[in-house]
Structures are given as C-alpha cells and as structure tokens.
Amino acid sequence: MKFAKFLIGLCLGVVLIVVPFSQFSASPLAPLQDLAVQLDGRKKPLDTVARETVQQIHGRTTYRATNGEQLDGLQTYLALLFNDRDWNQEPFILFNYRPLKAEVGLDPEQKYFTFGELMRSRLGGIVSTAHQHAQDQDLSRAEREALRLEDRLSLLIGTVSSEALPLVPHPSDAHGAWVGIADTATLYPDSTAEQIATLYQSLRQSYRQHTRDLASQAQTLHDTLADLSPTVYPDTAPLERETRFYRLHPFAKAWQLYAIAFVTMLIVVLTGKSEWDQAAIGLFVAGLGIHGYGFVERMQIAGRPPVTNMYESVIWVSFGVAAIALLFELKHRARYYLLAAAPLSIVCLLLADSLPAVLDPSIRPLVPVLRDNFWLAVHVPTITLSYASFALALGLGHILLGFYLFAPQSPRIAQLSKWNYGVLQVGVLLLTTGIILGGIWAHFSWGRFWGWDPKETWALIALMCYVVPLHGRLMGWLGSFGLAVTSVVGFNAVLMAWYGVNFVLGTGLHSYGFATGGSQWIVAGLVGMDLLFVAIAAARYKLRPNPIAPTPTTDPHVVVTKPDVPVQQS
Secondary structure (H helix, E strand, O other): OHHHHHHHHHHHHHHHHHOOHHHHOOOOOHHHHOOEEEEOOEEEEHHHHHHHHHHHHHOOOOEEOOOOOEEOHHHHHHHHHOOOOOOOOOOOEEOOOHHHHHHOOOOOOOOEEOHHHHHHOOHHHHHHHHHHHHOOOOOOHHHHHHHHHHHHHHHHHHHOOOOOOOOEOOOOOOOOOOEOHHHHHHOOOHHHHHHHHHHHHHHHHHHHHOOOOHHHHHHHHHHHHHHHOOOOOOOHHHHHHHHHHHHHOHHHHHHHHHHHHHHHHHHHHHHOOHHHHHHHHHHHHHHHHHHHHHHHHHHHHHOOOOOOOHHHHHHHHHHHHHHHHHHHHHHHOOOHHHHHHHHHHHHHHHHHHHOOOOOOOOOOOOOHHHOOOHHHHHHHHHHHHHHHHHHHHHHHHHHHHHHHHHOOOOOHHHHHHHHHHHHHHHHHHHHHHHHHHHHHHHHHHHOOOOOOOHHHHHHHHHHHHHHHHHHHHHHOOOOHHHHHHHHHHOHHHHHHHHHHHHHHHOOOOOHHHOOOOOOHHHHHHHHHHHHHHHHHHHHHHHOOOOOOOOOOOOOOOOOOOOOOOOOOOO
16 A cells, blocks of 8 residues: 555656656757757757856846746847847846945846946946956955956857857867858858858848748758768757756756655654655655756766766755665655755755856866866765765754754654764765775875865865764763754854855865855855754753653654663664
8 A cells, every 4th residue: 555655656756747748849949959059168059058148147047028028048049149139228137246236336126237237337447457356366256246247248248149159060070160150161162151141141030020931941050050061060869868958957846846745744744644655755756766867867968977066066965865865764764864855955956946147057068187087976976975964964953953942752852863873974984985085086186195175174174073973972972962963063064165165265276166156145144043043952952841751652663762872883
C-alpha cells in the first residue's frame, strides 16, 4: 500500500513536469531559435544569446513593453536586433543600486530606466572616475555598480540594429572566427555576401511588419548559413537540446515539486496520517529527478562540471541537499530529513532563478587554470557537497530549536539530535576531503599545498567550527541543544567561505569566483534574524524550570533516549 502511494506521488510529479504540453511543441520562431552563433567562446543557439542578452540588460528574460505587449526573451532580443520600436524611450535597463541612483539624480524607487534617462543623468562623471580608480583596483561599491551599468548600456547599444552578430561561419576552420552579416564579404565572395545580406534584410522587414512568411524566411536563412560551411556549422541536435533545456526550465519545476512535497509531508507530520508520507517522498523524488536531469543537461551543454561559478554552485548545493536528505530518509524513514531539506533547496533554486544580475546563469568558457582539469571535477563538487550536508544540518538544527522553543518535552528531540549528528559527520568528512584535494591541486597549479589564501582560510575555519563541537559532543562537553545551536550558527562560517569570500572580500588566488552585486546587507539581515531566533531558543532553554523529561510515545519513527547525553559512535 505504501509503495502504491509512493507511485501516486511520483506519477503526479511526472505530470507536473510535463505540463504544460505546449513546452514540447515547435515554436513559430524555431528556425530562428536554432540559428548558431559563435559568442563567448562557444557556438550556441540564438535563443540562448537572446536570453542571456535580455537578462544582462533587463535582469529578467521577459519584458513588458510600454504598449503593454508581453515579450519573451527571443521576442525582446529580436525587437532589439531589428529595432522595431524606439528603444530610447523604453524603460528597459535595470538599475537597482539605490545610493548610486540618488547620487546621479534619478528616482531611487525606480528600478528600470530608459536609455535617454540614463544619458541625461550624472552617470557619465561617476563612470569616468570609476575607470580612473579601476587602474589602482580601488573601487567603491557605487563605482563598481556604475561600471556594471555601463556594461548594460554598451550591450544595449551593440545589440540595437546590429549586423555584427557572428552568424556567418568560417569557411574551413572549426576554430576560426565567425563574422556578422555586414562582414560576410571578408570570408566569402561578394555574390554570397550579397545573398546573405538580402535574406537577412528580408527577414528583418518581415519581423517588423509581422508578415506570415517569417518562419519560412528564417528557415531559408538558417539553411543557407549551414550550407556555407557544413563541416564547421554545428549539428542541429546540440542546438535544439540547449533550446529545449531552457524551454523546459527544469530548475523551476524542481523547486515547485519540492514545495508540494514539503507541504504534503508537513501535513503528514501535523495530522499523523503516516500512510501518505510515501506520496510526499514520491513527489520529492520526482523533483530530484528533474533537478538532476537539468544539471546533467547543463553539464552536456557546457562540456564540463557545472560548478565553476556562484550560480552553478548554488544549483549543485541545492541538489546535494535534496539527494543527501533522500539517502538518509530511505535509511531512517524519519520524515524530518525531507522537511529540513525541501525549504533549503527551494530557497537556493529561487535565488538562482530570480537573481540573474547577481547569480549569472550564462554558460561561459573556463579560465585557463580550470580547463580540462581533473581536480576541478573532484575538488569543487566535494567541497560544495559538504556545504550541502551542513545546509541539511542547518535545516535539522532549526527544527530542533523549534522543538526546544515550542515543545521542549517532545520525545522527538533525542532522535532528531542523533540524526543531526550523523549529517554533521558526513559534512565534516566531505569538507576535510575537499580541502585535501584542493591542497593537492594547489601544489600542482601554484607550487604549494597551503598558502592561507582567503578561500583556503575560511574553508579551514568552517571545518573547525564543526570539528570542535563534534568532539565536544563525543566527549560529553556538549549536549543535544548545543549541537543544534552549532548546526545553525556554524553554517555562517560556511556562508562566509562560500559567499563572503566571493562577494564581500573579493581577494585572493580564487579570483575566477569573485563577483559584485551580492546584496550583502540583505544577507547580513537574514543572518541577524537567524541569530536572534537562536538567542530566543537559547533563552527559553536556559530559563526552563526543570530538566526536560521526554513523554511516552507510540510513534514508530521516534526512538526515546535520555536527552542531552552524547551519542556514542562505534
């Protein structure tokens, strides 16, 4: 019966993945979607170029125009490329750093601005000063944001009415540079260049006039470009795979399934209807399946382990949290692993999906030190899997503190503490292994095993923040409550090693991981609220009138042990 309910949950998850069915139907702009473009060191479909360009300028892949028209990424990009409206008057450019907006004389409450508004502001002076300070690497936050905004403006200028998009393949060299429509004559005879230009201009005119033969003209241009150099032009299959990957949006479907599984399991725990816990697990497995599929697809598209920037590591950590929780859940049948993991995976995926200006999802070539590197494929995933384990412990720690705060006599506290201890052990093992692997990689790349680089130092600090309490627990110096506090407070060291070094410090040899615009004050505020929750739970624990005595229970998922006694490990 339980297996049947598991299948019901799994099948429901599959249905939610394939709905709406329109995502699998051919788009009217399919011939344009799959046009190959050589950009950012790789060949990718025009649909991806469109998504990335619109996302970089606008911060989202969709845009609502001033006339009320709702445009997706490709439609917005084509509107830019074919210049079918006055882009000087469209509030399209993302500008979200409030102090800089006030400094240049713009409305701090406004999020999107027109090109004309930005050109009439005092932004130019800030940008000039930023370029001068960039030579000394002494930039303020406002100056860094001004340079980011300058990049958006430059990208917009380079896209509107451009004929420089590298659509035309090299005649013979698979690694040769492609050219734009306007430069076709540099690679091919004039007659060929004239033919390509005529096809492109006809397509442009058809798009501007919304004629019905747009698809056929797009297909003609696609076939003509492919026939120019069949050995150089990429196969259709990988281009279609990438387009299909973005249309499916697997990571969004994953967090939605995790959310439904979480709500279902929460109802099971609160109502005691244990027979439906398998349905929740089935939904969770479906979410993990589409999450893993998306990760593998992105890896196939990129041709490398997708853990080389902050966006990819967030996706990987969210997958690791769910996968580790499922393994522990299958072993212990605890229910609480899913309750702890699902919100964390949801938050990670939501952040990755909703903050493209901070977590850039673009697939770009690796810096030379990372290319074709065995250590990249073992060191970084191991380190980030340890973050996933500690994140799961963070979730369990919050549940434990919730019990201490609201139900201090619950018999579940002892069992949750034991489960939490096991998750922390896995995290310590993974982080230790990752640090050692990183030292070996550093020996081959930089000539030394350890150099107190900020990334290395904070990884060691994070390890010590867990190793010391675990030994204290083993020796009897730390009880269940102390370990729950460690699970929550200790994760701040992981957050610093993972996020803080990249977005706050921004120094060291791991420079390829650095970024700006990390919303540090928001993160600091969330950490502060979390520490306040811990302080309230600690005050409640210290002020309890008598030691907590567990009450009898008949729940088969709960094993009663004496609270705050170290769990001895064999």
